[in-house]
Amino acid sequence: MSSAAKATRTDTASGAEDNFAPELCWFEEVCKEDVALVGGKCSSLGELINAGVRVPPGFALTTHGYARFMRDAGVSGEIPGMLKGVGHDDLDHLESTSRSIREMIEAHSFAWELEDTIAEFYRKLSVRCMVPAVPVAVRSSATAEDLPGASFAGQQDTYLWIRGVDDLLLHARRCISSLFTGRAIAYRIKMGFPHEDVALSVGFQKMANSYTAGVMFTINPTNGDRSVIAIDSNFGFGESVVSGEVTPDHFVVNKVALDILERTICSKEITYTVDAKSQKSVKIETPFERQNVQSLIDEEIVELARMGKAIEKHYGRPMDIEWAVDKDLPAGGNIFILQARPETVWSAKREKEDTEPRATSAMDYILSSLLTGKKVS
Numbered sequence: 444m445s446s447a448a449k450a451t452r453t454d455t456a457s458g459a460e461d462n463f464a465p466e467l468c469w470f471e472e473v474c475k476e477d478v479a480l481v482g483g484k485c486s487s488l489g490e491l492i493n494a495g496v497r498v499p500p501g502f503a504l505t506t507h508g509y510a511r512f513m514r515d516a517g518v519s520g521e522i523p524g525m526l527k528g529v530g531h532d533d534l535d536h537l538e539s540t541s542r543s544i545r546e547m548i549e550a551h552s553f554a555w556e557l558e559d560t561i562a563e564f565y566r567k568l569s570v571r572c573m574v575p576a577v578p579v580a581v582r583s584s585a586t587a588e589d590l591p592g593a594s595f596a597g598q599q600d601t602y603l604w605i606r607g608v609d610d611l612l613l614h615a616r617r618c619i620s621s622l623f624t625g626r627a628i629a630y631r632i633k634m635g636f637p638h639e640d641v642a643l644s645v646g647f648q649k650m651a652n653s654y655t656a657g658v659m660f661t662i663n664p665t666n667g668d669r670s671v672i673a674i675d676s677n678f679g680f681g682e683s684v685v686s687g688e689v690t691p692d693h694f695v696v697n698k699v700a701l702d703i704l705e706r707t708i709c710s711k712e713i714t715y716t717v718d719a720k721s722q723k724s725v726k727i728e729t730p731f732e733r734q735n736v737q738s739l740i741d742e743e744i745v746e747l748a749r750m751g752k753a754i755e756k757h758y759g760r761p762m763d764i765e766w767a768v769d770k771d772l773p774a775g776g777n778i779f780i781l782q783a784r785p786e787t788v789w790s791a792k793r794e795k796e797d798t799e800p801r802a803t804s805a806m807d808y809i810l811s812s813l814l815t816g817k818k819v820s
Contacts, residue, residue, distance in 0.1 A: 466508035482584030501648035516551035654770035656681030679714035
């Protein structure tokens with residue numbers, strides 16, 4: 444059990460939880476078993492750090508901090524009534540209800556002592572990184588996301604290159620409110636997942652000043668081939684790849700020999716980067732002369748594949764990984780893992796196949812085919 448989880452203690456005589464539930468914690472204080480405390484994304488980051496994977500440091504507002512904010516904001520008791528009678532296919536009602544809930548959440552400030560604690564963690568993170576007001580990614584980490592077989596991932600918001608305590612607090616509230624986007628509400632209703640069963644953590648992770656970023660699957664996402672690793676990349680932050688706004692460069696690497704088997708260089712017209720004056724993340728048009736340039740060098744492709752293999756081995760299953768190459772650091776130590784979650788599409792198919800009865804003879808095959816409606820030739 445992680446040190447942060449140990450802080451949430453239960454009195455064995457009374458069964459009542461005491462006052463040691465942490466409202467903030469460092470990533471390295473949690474692991475993959477702490478989803479209930481810091482959500483899927485932050486627990487995975489803590490797991491990776493403790494496994495020796497290169498991950499930008501950060502801290503999390505835990506689900507206890509989230510619950511306190513929701514109580515202080517006075518919205519915990521109001522939301523169930525606001526969502527009563529909302530159907531997953533009633534788009535107008537969904538959007539108007541979502542807007543009302545989000546405005547109510549974002550209009551409320553954190554309690555002053557919680558604000559002070561967040562500010563102190565941010566100060567310590569800046570000192571660790573040796574960067575004044577270090578830029579961070581403010582990431583939503585829900586307790587129902589990044590789980591094998593779940594499709595909740597990506598329904599909440601992430602904000603890039605946020606600097607200063609005031610902006611941190613603002614975007615933390617926006618992350619919390621994104622638990623109630625129209626899309627997220629509709630999905631929970633459709634899946635029969637109670638709204639009150641989902642809690643949120645907010646991660647504050649040092650930004651990698653990405654020269655290149657993207658995603659990596661330790662399985663071929665198009666055909667389920669587990670002998671290869673697939674890497675998609677674009678210049679700048681990985682938002683353009685994750686959101687699908689650009690057709691990224693695509694590389695397929697043999698998982699055993701780490702040979703690059705396929706190399707597809709695309710015209711990458713959009714780049715997310717930081718504006719030097721405003722110190723904000725902005726979307727720009729990629730300079731024409733760079734659009735068709737390979738965004739990763741071969742050594743980086745091989746190193747990424749090696750890191751992907753290690754992460755898959757640690758988790759014991761195919762993984763969906765976000766990564767970045769930091770341009771401020773020297774080669775050899777500048778590739779970072781930003782997020783890792785279990786791959787769900789092909790893993791779910793494999794699990795389904797494993798539960799289906801297997802024919803042991805020709806007659807078994809004929810009978811099973813007839814029962815499932817297959818044509819036997």
